[in-house]
Amino acid sequence: MLEIMNLSKKYGKTLAVDGVGFTVPDGRIGILLGPNGAGKSTVIKSIAGLLRYQGNIRIQGIDSRETEAKKCFAYVPEIPNMYEALTVREHIEFVRRAYAADITEEEIRQLLEKFEMEDKQDKLGNELSKGMMQKVSICCALAIKPKVILLDEPMVGLDPAAIKELKEVVLELRSQGCTVLISTHMLEMVKELWDVTFVMDKGHILGTYVKEDLANEDLEELFFKVTGQEEQKETVEQEAER
């Protein structure tokens, strides 16, 4: 379970996130939505432990800054950054050691095979394309066997096969009881995945929506309605028709 309680973050005098709170229960997929500058990145970086913040973040009931919380938490950042002098396999080995993960050699092989990276195992970080880096980043996150996983724009740069695979992996994680939080602008890509959606704008959560409660509502329509961008969208569509 991932719990965000009264999270606030200031950059100098600018209040980027103001008292944000939400919870993603075990075995649920949460989607964090919001226009550019809404404060999503700040929330994500705070959960990942990369920012100082006010408020509380709990992973499986433990303060996210504690080592025990970090052990069961995986993070896939928006832009993957590899160690230039480490191979793909060495990245996974490093993560395995850092998290004391109990992933076996066979499981690593299966993971790499799933993302078509088996033949790229010996490639160095600086020899990989952006898409491949993203795949390595995802493989490293999955190698932890996390109980909570945070994916920031995970589909960017991936080929269609990898996107399909990632969606299957996310659903598999959910079925195993893992908590998933995805931040994305690609609403089409997550419409069949989500259980709960948090819409953010200007540093606040504007609304929390559970899929079961919105039987027929489209995620895209919901987003535009909540953020007040519906009129804007209609105008663009009308102009496009003309």
Added chain:
Amino acid sequence: MGAIGYLYRRLWANWLKRALHKPITYVYMVFIAFYLSVVPISLSTVAEQFKINSPEGMTLVLTVLAFWVVPANLVAYAKRKGLIYRNSDVHFLFPAPVSPKRVLLYANIKTLFLQVLINLFVVVCGVIMFRVEIWRLGLYAVFSLVVENVMEGCLMLLLYGSERLKEKHRKWIVAAVYGLIGILVVIGFWYYLQRGLNGAMAAAFLSSDAVKMVPVVGWYISVLHLLFGKMTTVSIVGAVLYFCLLAVVVTAALRMKCTGAFYEDAAKFAEDYEEVLANQRQGGTKMRIGKKEKFGKASVKWKGTGAKAIFYRQLLEYKKKRYFIFDVNTLFALIAGIVLAWLYVREGSFKDIGDYIIPMVSAYITFIFTTLNGKWAKELKSPYTYMIPDSAFNKLVNATGIQLIQALINGLLITVPGAVVMGMPPVTAALCVIACALFSANKLYALAVAEIAVGGTLGTMGKQLFQLFIQGFVISGTVLGAVLGNMMGGTTLAYGMMALVLLVFTGAFMVIATLNFYKMEI
């Protein structure tokens, strides 16, 4: 082996494996071995001249280094700087369940290799230059490699990693360190008033009891005095205080709570550092980490089409800069020009080399500042450069046009003051300006030639070595031309020959450099 140990081992092993596959690595190794053996020997002559070729002399040199290194490190750590993290650390290491203190030590230990090399170099210098007994150097090696690093590591943990220190506290610490420097300056000034400015005063100041009593820096200097000099009461007291401080900082560092609040600053540093690296890889000159370049508002009147767009875009970018097309090279040229004129007025002449001093200085300045690529190198990284419907030669001319104007301005600045006071004939002065400008232009195209010749195989350093080699060849040719010209018709013909030789070489380089603009892949 822990995760960080594994990370180190693999990063080093892969780096070494990759380096050993490159021929340029062996060239560097020869250079380093040469310098490491030659520098101490040549410096020992200097030490003899200044009468510091004794253990006490070594203490003085290390004391000067301590004045600079100790406060600089303290200030850097208090400002949460001085540790190099990369974006890959932010991605993989910071969110990992690794103790944040270990993450701090990981970055600190990255600099240890260089420190060990420097310490070993100091030991070698101790034997060759300062004639220090081996047992003393052995003690120094243990002290510098173990005690000093433990002290620095713990101070780093306390200053960089502390979560109790607020921003204002950090500012106080920085102010306190500057206060220590201020005390040292006051002591130095007092010695200057008492004894005047001379070598004996400097030696007395550096080994004075007052300096040894300055907290942290002075206590460290006391240990150096105990190691290499005479055992005095003040040195013993200073050394005892140093080891007491060590005990305090080790205990405090071990007990300190650190949950990783510094990750925010370290991540920001990593981002800025990567930006500087990317800028330098693209031929930029950005050196200051975290300082965004400010641009003003400007406009240009675009003229012509095709490759001229490159020239006008560069002009627009320069107009938005604070100092327009003027940079550090302009400043050097101006200073060199003024200093040359001043020296001529003071000395009355430059003896045998007087007629050629300006191009000699110009060639020297051009030769030593070889790492600055400038804007044209950036053009090669942009696919739009190759898509512009124009000839490769036009693209080269327009991409390097503003730098040629810079070269001409620098030539004028370095020549005019000296030419005026020396009473140089106008034709000779004009030829001198052309020669100086051509030195810079030649450097510019030598870089482009190096890019096309070895850019794809020998890497950045290999490219620079190749560029130095061909530039050295051109300078030799220019000297030969000047000698011939001087023999045949005097100074003006010598300048004419210089300009001609440079023009021929620069023209040839320009034609070769055009190849850079044919296709993006070399």
